Amino acid sequence: MISFMNSISYKNSLFKYTRDVLKLRAFMFTKENKETIINNSEFEAKKAGLDEQHENESECRIADVDDFPSMNIVKEAPKETPANETDKHVTDEKELISPRHQDTLFWCLFIIHFGYKEYLQVDRNYGVKELEEKQKIYEFIKNNPTKAKETNYKVTNVAIQEMLSELMTPQKQTSMLSLIGLIAYYHVNVLIINEETKCMLEFWANAEMSTDTLTYILYKSSDGKYKLQFENIAEYKVNELRNKYMVLEHYSKYMKSVSGYKVEELEAMAQKLNIFDDTKKYKKSELYENIGKVLAI
Numbered sequence: 001m002i003s004f005m006n007s008i009s010y011k012n013s014l015f016k017y018t019r020d021v022l023k024l025r026a027f028m029f030t031k032e033n034k035e036t037i038i039n040n041s042e043f044e045a046k047k048a049g050l051d052e053q054h055e056n057e058s059e060c061r062i063a064d065v066d067d068f069p070s071m072n073i074v075k076e077a078p079k080e081t082p083a084n085e086t087d088k089h090v091t092d093e094k095e096l097i098s099p100r101h102q103d104t105l106f107w108c109l110f111i112i113h114f115g116y117k118e119y120l121q122v123d124r125n126y127g128v129k130e131l132e133e134k135q136k137i138y139e140f141i142k143n144n145p146t147k148a149k150e151t152n153y154k155v156t157n158v159a160i161q162e163m164l165s166e167l168m169t170p171q172k173q174t175s176m177l178s179l180i181g182l183i184a185y186y187h188v189n190v191l192i193i194n195e196e197t198k199c200m201l202e203f204w205a206n207a208e209m210s211t212d213t214l215t216y217i218l219y220k221s222s223d224g225k226y227k228l229q230f231e232n233i234a235e236y237k238v239n240e241l242r243n244k245y246m247v248l249e250h251y252s253k254y255m256k257s258v259s260g261y262k263v264e265e266l267e268a269m270a271q272k273l274n275i276f277d278d279t280k281k282y283k284k285s286e287l288y289e290n291i292g293k294v295l296a297i
Contacts, residue, residue, distance in 0.1 A: 096227040152204040176251035189215035200245035
């Protein structure tokens with residue numbers, strides 16, 4: 001090997017001894033040199049800039065995803081919606097982050113709190129990191145159960161115990177109940193949207209739904225995976241989304257009882273879900289049943 005390197009590199013042999021190969025260490029593709037190159041690269045600088053933008057809670061859009069070739073960011077345009085149902089704020093192109101690990105709901109919340117750069121650092125140790133983080137959430141809820149009860153969902157003591165049990169047991173996917181614990185711990189609001197069913201679930205860190213807390217959107221696909229819109233949204237945007245989507249009453253019970261609605265309300269809901277025929281006369285019970293069949297998150 002030494003003689004071959006001598007023959008292609010030098011007229012006079014410089015590798016009299018094997019140890020002389022170390023003279024080329026600075027030009028070898030070692031782990032240290034690789035990390036140095038990456039850390040000094042323009043790509044690393046751009047990733048750092050992305051997280052700095054998030055930490056400063058900027059209202060600006062994320063930089064063009066074409067500048068981040070290895071990030072799991074998907075640029076998506078929502079399906080076309082009639083102009084009378086929405087406006088340009090809702091139909092704007094959105095940039096989404098798709099966590100590559102199995103429990104996408106948990107990792108979306110992790111990215112919201114720690115930033116995308118920190119998520120990339122987790123890499124192969126994601127299982128250990130997930131357990132460590134859930135252990136912290138477990139301790140927080142165990143010592144501060146009222147925090148979970150301050151959300152927009154009524155959480156009983158029995159539900160708290162179920163939540164704690166889930167946090168301490170490996171789960172393929174974080175449940176809606178455990179999500180309440182996550183938003184209480186990270187103190188953020190989350191809106192989950194299913195664009196196929198036109199439904200939305202709201203999770204607020206406090207029952208008053210204060211906009212002082214940052215609010216983020218998660219999109220759930222038909223395969224049960226979640227994607228994160230990596231920018232907090234303003235109050236006016238929340239109202240736009242409520243007008244566009246069907247807001248579900250509860251993650252375990254999508255609607256109130258039929259007596260809790262007026263016929264006009266059910267008609268408006270059916271129209272929003274595109275299951276209303278203007279030429280047909282509906283009974284209240286029929287509207288309620290038809291709506292219940294298509295609701296999903």
